[in-house]
Amino acid sequence: MRIGDNLDIKPDLAENWMISSDGCLYTFTLRRGVTFSNKRTVKAADFKYSFERILNPGTKSPNTWVFEKILGADDFMKGSAADVKGIKVLDDHTLRIQLKQPFSPFLCLMTMTAAYVVPREVVERWGADFSSHPVGSGPFILKEWLPNRTVRFEKREDYFAAPAKVSGIIYRIIPEDLTAVTEFEIGNIDVLTIPASEYSRYRNDAKRSLFISSLQGLNTYYLGFNCSRPPFNNPNLRKAIFLGIDREKILNTIYEKRGRLAAGPVPDILRKWDEPDHHAFDVQKAKAFIQQEGFDGITLNFYTTADQEIVDIVEVIQSYIRELGIQVKIKQLEWSAYKEAINQGEPDMFYLGWWADYPDPENFLFPLFHSSNHGPAGNRTRYTNAVVDSLIERAEIVLDEKKRWQLYKMAEDTIVSDMPWVFLWHKTDFTVRQPWITNYKIYQIYSMDKGTEISLW
């Protein structure tokens, strides 16, 4: 499946699908004539192989969760079954998937890259090096991959949908902002993701600003509190800190308005219900809370990654909290060490962002706030609220959209009033392109970008 322009689910390799009335059985009819880049036709059995490959512990994939809802997945992963019962190949072009229980965003899961099809014979030939010699059904083939430097793709004429309009795409990874910008100015780069430090320059450039594209991302940035232990197991302290941070000012000054203030964890685009209540910046109230509860003078640790842009924001937040009478010690860690420290529940506070895997509010509620996901699965603040849990669980199996939105609204309102996070903002992506690029679009989820639209004149 793929995600359409309005964030709706559209057919991709699956031409048609049927969902049973109880919501557990999905039957997909595959398009005919789809080939891998090694010219072999894609069949339903290939999908079964691809999905099972992800679940297979030997593959060491971090994305097993995408398929865990399928019946028989657990047995397969444990090794007590030779295959996944719930994935059935009915014939060369029909695939049937049975879930353990209904899951309304299931089709969204099928848009993810983990659900892309791969040919067994090529995977088995290359083993762990498959990612250096990938074969798939997409519109491009991988020509060259220099890790941390470039990825080069070439177009495939025999792509099942309209082939790409360009002959190839090169992604360049340039960690230095200045270099990226200079390369763009010289003309070596066609599309540039605008680095934060250069944003105002491009905004104010009369010529270039005409070619800036921006899109509100499906993400949410937050200051997470460790809710599992003192002092942040106390919701009043969390609320006090929220009140003491002028999020809007930070967004408008340091962040240069490159985002929207967040009312809650769910991005506005996905929120199909009314916003939760707002609380305005109020230092006096915050200080009062803190005095009342006797928290002034305590020291907290605040973890951040080593990314300078983020460190800047963290330092600003630290100074706000200092105004409230609380000392904050910042600890900078490299990204993976950082994630791990958070997952283990080390810090009192941390700054993190969450980007959508797929465009459904479930992805912003279940992984982040359900008590079964404490730690690496997403709920890094170790927030536990039985009411929220049951609301989310009920919403998962409900098939009627309106009912789902109601349940989610109640969940979000509860979460906002509990304040396990300081909800900061939803970041906006900005890119600038050269004048000779046409048909360019920014996409909210990377899997939406097939690279087939963009062209040069």
Add this chain to the structure above:
Amino acid sequence: MTRAGKFCITVLIGISLLSLFAPVISGYDPNGIDLDSLKESPNFEHLFGTDNKGRDIFTRILYGGRISLSIAVTAAFLSLLIGLILGLCSGYFGGRVDMLIMALVDLVLSFPALLLAIGITILFPSGIYTVVIAIVAVGWASFSRIIRGQILTLRDAAFIESARSVGCSHLRILFRHLLPQCIPLLLVMTGLKVGSYILTESALSFLGLGVQPPTATWGSMISANRVYISSAPWMVIFPGFMISLTVLCFTILGDTLRDRYGLSIKERV
């Protein structure tokens, strides 16, 4: 003392005093974020301008000097101490002791210094002490080797022979007779090393290791603001200049001392 030497000492004392009396000299809070004065170029209110969070750069340089200087000096002192003791023992006692210590020295010196320092910094919780430990762990080795070399040449000298024949204990010989001979060498080395340690410390903080934000050190100031080098170069120029000036003075000082004592040490100490 040459004119250059005197000039350097003056500058160094000046920098140290400025850093020491930072709160008196500047009324700004080095970590005082001011979202309304972002990235101001140098002006009357902010002598060196402000950084991207509105903090006064001049103040941060003063406070940063405290940290950079104290780390470098402490590390030099500790390296010296350890290197001295081990070098003395190695050179004087010879035999197994010497082999063992020199093997350790060779081992440490086989590693590229910065990488070893980086590795050690990560082992410990970040902060000033970790940086000192890392620098000392790498730095003691060359002190040892040089001291040992010196001791070896002195060991068989006449006055030591006579001391031994009179019945002086080893300890006495080491501290009373050999050590004083090494002092000029130590002074010169320390002078040169402090400069080199300032560079190492700034490299470590440039790489984001060691002292954590928001505490200012000269190296981290450069690193934090290096993306603005084109749009707001003052943020990077001033801290770098301070590092260069300080190291320059220490090095020239070391040179002057070396010439004064007539020593010739290999540059790559």
Add this chain to the structure above:
Amino acid sequence: MNTYMVKRLILLIPLLLGVTLLTFSLTKALPGDPVFSLVGERAQPEVIEKIRKELGTDNNVLSQYLGYLKLLMQGEFGRSYYTNRHVVDDIMTKFPNTLKLAVGAMLIAVPAGLMLGFVAALKRNTAIDRIISLCAVSGMSVPVFWSGLLLMLLFSLKLKMLPPSGTGDLQFIILPALTLSLPAMGILSRITRTTVLEILDLPFVKTARAKGIGEIKIHLVHVFRNALIPITTVIGLDFASYLNGAVLTETIFGWDGIGRFTMEGIIKRDYPVIMGCVITGTLIFILINLVVDILYHYLDPRVRIDDKSR
């Protein structure tokens, strides 16, 4: 001389073992568990256990070390925990880059440093001497990451003559090589100056002068030949440290070399990468030292090569 070489080569083995042991223990002392970076975060506990078994991190440390030594014998460094690529491959790709940079820096530093030092010695105590000496000391004192940034600012961003960063051929090499060469240039010119001065004062030069041999010939043949010894040492040591990756320069200029690779490995706790890079780097360092020592011997047989006097 041959016995000396053989002795040194034999000593290489315990030294390397010591290096591997030390690095290994340091990496094991690093806090953090690499398992999660491999399988990501929403993994099942059984999968995690399985990975641990595969990596061998559930064994005790000694068997892990022995397992690693076995790997080394096979000429392998294992696979990166992050990219899952063979560390050997990555090192082979990145090492030439650092080599290019090192050679580039040397090509600038050596001629410039020698020349400047020579001139300073000849014109000792004049204004030129003082200026050169000041420049030399400055070159040594300026932090590499700062000079690099300034050079980038001037030549790349303002004058737009050169690209600000990236790996590639000549135009990409110039700025980082120049940055890297400045401290070496400083040191070299100082050493050259000192050595040349020492030699100019030696009796045999005075003798040569008295005999009437032309000034230039004196300089070139006698002075230079003797000055080569300490200069070679410095060149060798500098080259060795460049090869081990000028971490700072590579970081600023986005140069895809071993130094940056090692540092990223250290920061990410990618043990196979760390071990591979450190062992490679140390081996090179030691080998270069050996070469320098041998050159020493060849250049001046009078120098008694004995560990103790070094």
